[in-house]
Amino acid sequence: MTDVTSGPFLHSGASVSRTMGLVILALVPSTAFGLYLYGWPAITLFVVTISSALLFEAIALKLAGKPILPFLTDGSGLLTGWLLAMTLPPWAPWWIGLIGSMIAILLAKHAFGGLGQNIFNPAMIARTVLLISFPVQMTQFLPPLPLSSANAPGFREGIEVVLTGHAGLDALSGASLLGSIKTQLGQGETLPSILASLFDMRDAAIGSIAGSMGETSALLALLGGLFLLITRVISWHIPVSMIAAMVALSTLCHSLNPDLYLGPDVHLLSGAFLFSAFFIATDYVTAPGTDRGKIIFGAGIGMLTFVIRTWAAYPEGVAFAVLLMNATAPLIDAYVRPLIYGRTRKGTPLSYPDDHTKGPTS
Amino acid sequence: MKLFKIKGGIHPKGRKEATSNKAIQSIPLPTMLRIPLQQHIGAPATALVEKGDLVKKGQLLAKARGAVSANIHAPTSGRIIAIGRFIAPHASGLPGTTITLRPDGEEAWADRPPPLDPDTAPVDELAKRVAECGIVGLGGATFPSGVKLNLRNRYDLKLLVINAAECEPYLTCDDRLMRERAEDVLTGVRIMARTLGVERVIVAIESNKPEAAKALRTITKASGDDKISIVEVPARYPMGSEKHLVQTLTGKETPARALTADIGVVVHNVATAYAIQQAVCHGRPLISRIVTLSGEAMAEGGNFEVLLGTPVSHLVEQAGGLKHDPDRLIIGGPMMGQPLSSLRAPIIKGINGILALGQKQKQAPPPMPCIRCTSCAAACPCGLSPFDMAQRIRSDELDSAVDIGLLDCIGCGSCAYVCPSKIPLVQYFNYAKGSLTAKQRADHKQEETKRLVQTRDARMEKMRREKQEAMARMKAERAAKKAKEEQQKQAAAAAQNADTETKIKVEA
Ligand code: SF4
Ligand code: SF4
Numbered sequence: 001m002t003d004v005t006s007g008p009f010l011h012s013g014a015s016v017s018r019t020m021g022l023v024i025l026a027l028v029p030s031t032a033f034g035l036y037l038y039g040w041p042a043i044t045l046f047v048v049t050i051s052s053a054l055l056f057e058a059i060a061l062k063l064a065g066k067p068i069l070p071f072l073t074d075g076s077g078l079l080t081g082w083l084l085a086m087t088l089p090p091w092a093p094w095w096i097g098l099i100g101s102m103i104a105i106l107l108a109k110h111a112f113g114g115l116g117q118n119i120f121n122p123a124m125i126a127r128t129v130l131l132i133s134f135p136v137q138m139t140q141f142l143p144p145l146p147l148s149s150a151n152a153p154g155f156r157e158g159i160e161v162v163l164t165g166h167a168g169l170d171a172l173s174g175a176s177l178l179g180s181i182k183t184q185l186g187q188g189e190t191l192p193s194i195l196a197s198l199f200d201m202r203d204a205a206i207g208s209i210a211g212s213m214g215e216t217s218a219l220l221a222l223l224g225g226l227f228l229l230i231t232r233v234i235s236w237h238i239p240v241s242m243i244a245a246m247v248a249l250s251t252l253c254h255s256l257n258p259d260l261y262l263g264p265d266v267h268l269l270s271g272a273f274l275f276s277a278f279f280i281a282t283d284y285v286t287a288p289g290t291d292r293g294k295i296i297f298g299a300g301i302g303m304l305t306f307v308i309r310t311w312a313a314y315p316e317g318v319a320f321a322v323l324l325m326n327a328t329a330p331l332i333d334a335y336v337r338p339l340i341y342g343r344t345r346k347g348t349p350l351s352y353p354d355d356h357t358k359g360p361t362s
Numbered sequence: 363m364k365l366f367k368i369k370g371g372i373h374p375k376g377r378k379e380a381t382s383n384k385a386i387q388s389i390p391l392p393t394m395l396r397i398p399l400q401q402h403i404g405a406p407a408t409a410l411v412e413k414g415d416l417v418k419k420g421q422l423l424a425k426a427r428g429a430v431s432a433n434i435h436a437p438t439s440g441r442i443i444a445i446g447r448f449i450a451p452h453a454s455g456l457p458g459t460t461i462t463l464r465p466d467g468e469e470a471w472a473d474r475p476p477p478l479d480p481d482t483a484p485v486d487e488l489a490k491r492v493a494e495c496g497i498v499g500l501g502g503a504t505f506p507s508g509v510k511l512n513l514r515n516r517y518d519l520k521l522l523v524i525n526a527a528e529c530e531p532y533l534t535c536d537d538r539l540m541r542e543r544a545e546d547v548l549t550g551v552r553i554m555a556r557t558l559g560v561e562r563v564i565v566a567i568e569s570n571k572p573e574a575a576k577a578l579r580t581i582t583k584a585s586g587d588d589k590i591s592i593v594e595v596p597a598r599y600p601m602g603s604e605k606h607l608v609q610t611l612t613g614k615e616t617p618a619r620a621l622t623a624d625i626g627v628v629v630h631n632v633a634t635a636y637a638i639q640q641a642v643c644h645g646r647p648l649i650s651r652i653v654t655l656s657g658e659a660m661a662e663g664g665n666f667e668v669l670l671g672t673p674v675s676h677l678v679e680q681a682g683g684l685k686h687d688p689d690r691l692i693i694g695g696p697m698m699g700q701p702l703s704s705l706r707a708p709i710i711k712g713i714n715g716i717l718a719l720g721q722k723q724k725q726a727p728p729p730m731p732c733i734r735c736t737s738c739a740a741a742c743p744c745g746l747s748p749f750d751m752a753q754r755i756r757s758d759e760l761d762s763a764v765d766i767g768l769l770d771c772i773g774c775g776s777c778a779y780v781c782p783s784k785i786p787l788v789q790y791f792n793y794a795k796g797s798l799t800a801k802q803r804a805d806h807k808q809e810e811t812k813r814l815v816q817t818r819d820a821r822m823e824k825m826r827r828e829k830q831e832a833m834a835r836m837k838a839e840r841a842a843k844k845a846k847e848e849q850q851k852q853a854a855a856a857a858q859n860a861d862t863e864t865k866i867k868v869e870a
Contacts, residue, residue, distance in 0.1 A: 005700075005701065005789060006700075006775075006786065006789040007692075007696065007697050007699055007700070007778075007788060008696060008697040008776075009690050009696040009697075009717075009719055010374055010696045010697065010779060011778075011779060011784065012372070012374070012780050014780055014781070014782040015730075015783075015784070016730050016782050019782050070727065070728075070730070114731065115730070115731045117731070235740070284733050284734045284735045285733055285734050287734075289734060289739060289747055289749065290747070333750075338739065338746070338747055340746060340767045340770055341369070341605070341615065341745050341770060342605070342616055342619075342770065343617075343618045343767075343770070347767075349619050351617065352620065352624055355624070356517045356518045356519065356520070356623065356624060356625060357516065357517060357518075357624065
């Protein structure tokens with residue numbers, strides 16, 4: 001089957017690298033804003049994470065005996081590194097980025113057979129392993145210190161912060177919004193009073209709050225997501241069902257007891273929820289293959305995120321939720337079969353609406 | 363008219379501008395015509411001529427054999443100089459039995475059957491004429507049209523759909539035919555409708571051919587014929603797929619494994635309608651067809667009325683030749699067409715286009731792995747999951763690929779067209795379908811062998827039994843005979859004894 005003997009002899013021009021390139025383009029606003037917000041240390045960590053991702057990709061391809069150039073330039077390794085960087089605390093030390101890339105590329109992607117073969121989202125595996133292994137470094141967030149502000153670290157200082165650790169960071173850093181809420185709720189305060197001091201709707205939407213490098217701005221994530229929808233890189237099924245499930249559950253619980261449960265506004269605007277809805281959960285390889293399957297998958301992530309955020313020990317739950325649903329994707333695919341032309345959903349041929357066969361008498 | 367949406371489909375660039383404005387031309391006679399006996403699906407026709415025979419234009423050269431077959435006529439007058447194997451216009455490039463005719467340039471017609479009146483001739487007569495004239499579906503399927511017109515005997519038909527969608531890029535032969543010969547086309551359509559006994563006819567044209575639609579509409583309006591409607595359908599590949607076209611027009615989905623006739627609809631290609639008009643009104647058998655020549659490597663291109671049997675090389679030369687080495691030579695459209703193995707191959711009934719695509723490429727980059735983007739599933743008009751089927755075929759699970767719809771695939775190529783990894787999906791499916799047929803054939807053969815062995819065993823068993831019985835019978839007979847002899851002997855002995863006794867007595 002080497003020579004092309006069957007059509008089509010035309011092609012739409014779609015390519016893996018084009019698809020990956022569009023996703024990266026959609027990431028640019030969130031990324032640029034994140035790098036601006038958290039300055040030179042963030043830029044340094046971003047560079048380290050991405051270049052190490054590419055390096056590990058090349059190593060893995062070499063080890064697997066695959067042609068390096070076409071695969072390295074397909075953009076998938078770059079995208080994995082990029083997505084991972086977006087999920088890290090912006091001032092995390094360099095080795096967090098390096099180890100993260102290693103886990104994502106070598107363990108989560110190539111150990112499963114490389115592009116298209118992995119079961120779990122590589123960036124989410126890396127983030128989760130890092131969070132469990134290095135809880136301190138992975139939960140130190142800092143309030144925005146934009147490049148333009150007076151006390152932001154300069155170029156050399158920025159590199160130092162990431163390479164050698166940093167004196168001033170401990171003084172500056174704290175938890176993210178969801179983390180703070182979790183802690184303070186544990187101390188017996190009620191939700192409305194905590195929120196009153198911590199949550200500002202506008203800041204949360206714009207993203208000028210403490211959080212991961214590229215996930216804090218709900219608006220920019222939404223913008224990138226719309227771009228992906230318009231260019232048809234992704235379909236609406238996963239993001240819409242994910243958001244709908246989250247809104248439905250949080251609205252229900254919040255209306256039952258507003259002192260205990262966060263409303264949909266806080267859930268949607270904080271943490272990595274919208275970012276993940278458009279950029280992480282929609283990962284082709286680890287999502288189901290049918291539209292109906294995708295709806296189930298997205299709704300599952302929305303629900304699990306709510307459950308983990310509300311009742312589990314970890315403040316943020318999207319990464320866990322995505323991984324859990326990744327594991328169920330093959331099952332969803334096995335049960336949710338597409339509707340084939342001329343057949344019922346069960347796969348049997350449709351019955352004739354009105355039979356036009358002539359009987360032997362006519 | 364209300365149209366219904368179909369799932370999937372794609373919008374490849376039409377690329378029809380290159381030839382849509384070129385009127386149908388004829389070309390000079392080639393020095394040789396190669397006429398394969400297999401120009402339709404079904405059994406190849408049986409040759410009626412021999413090497414050395416002189417034939418007239420339109421004379422029957424080969425007779426249909428079997429229920430699904432078609433007659434073949436001489437495209438021009440001349441001498442039969444060979445009957446043997448010659449390269450066929452096929453993906454395989456395998457040769458088939460071919461009659462070679464050297465034209466004498468006279469174009470002398472054989473006696474033609476008399477014209478029939480489309481409106482009054484008995485329908486059986488019409489269907490018979492169509493079969494006699496060797497007409498097959500000219501959209502590429504090449505199913506004998508006479509057989510299809512007889513569907514009325516088995517089905518209660520409501521609607522005739524004329525497939526004038528011409529959804530493949532580059533092709534414009536149907537477009538030109540409708541624009542230039544609208545009247546004859548519609549006559550052909552009326553003949554079909556009458557023969558099939560349908561109440562309603564829809565001529566479905568893709569919306570990118572407004573002139574064709576206008577030409578047909580002008581005539582239907584003038585004649586006040588309200589049975590035939592000219593309907594423009596969205597230009598969306600594969601609109602020309604029979605079942606999808608019917609669904610777009612009627613909203614009815616043809617059940618899997620069934621014919622559109624099962625839901626009361628028959629679909630005929632528009633070029634077939636024209637051929638039928640020619641046969642009925644002029645007694646002209648199918649000896650030529652209109653072919654689009656196009657593609658980036660074609661110097662001129664255009665639409666040509668070509669005698670069947672014309673070598674592709676002759677046609678291409680007459681059309682202005684090639685600009686440069688093409689990347690690919692194709693028979694038919696670029697989506698579902700087949701590679702042309704040699705320019706020496708002839709034009710046959712089912713060929714609607716010869717395309718010389720692009721400039722010679724050194725080598726296409728190898729396909730990338732599937733990233734499960736599901737673009738292919740979104741594009742599939744049959745609701746299949748091409749990536750999943752390909753995956754199963756790759757791991758040699760053909761049966762499980764069938765379970766998820768492999769045999770429902772119409773091979774339209776929409777999936778491969780959109781695949782970012784450029785995986786040759788259709789090739790996978792063709793390969794799998796091919797090995798399934800081969801397996802089926804092997805299974806069938808095995809069954810047959812088993813049956814033969816069983817009958818042989820049974821026969822042997824019967825023979826053995828018969829022999830045994832015969833032997834037993836013989837033994838019994840022999841025993842009986844022996845017993846009888848014994849008896850007789852005893853009787854004789856007894857008689858002798860008695861005799862002796864009597865003798866003794868007498869003597870005593
Ligand atoms: S379009 Fe190609 S890459 Fe995408 S799922 Fe289908 S086969 Fe895989
Ligand atoms: S070739 Fe088959 S699988 Fe691919 S889009 Fe067409 S029908 Fe679907």
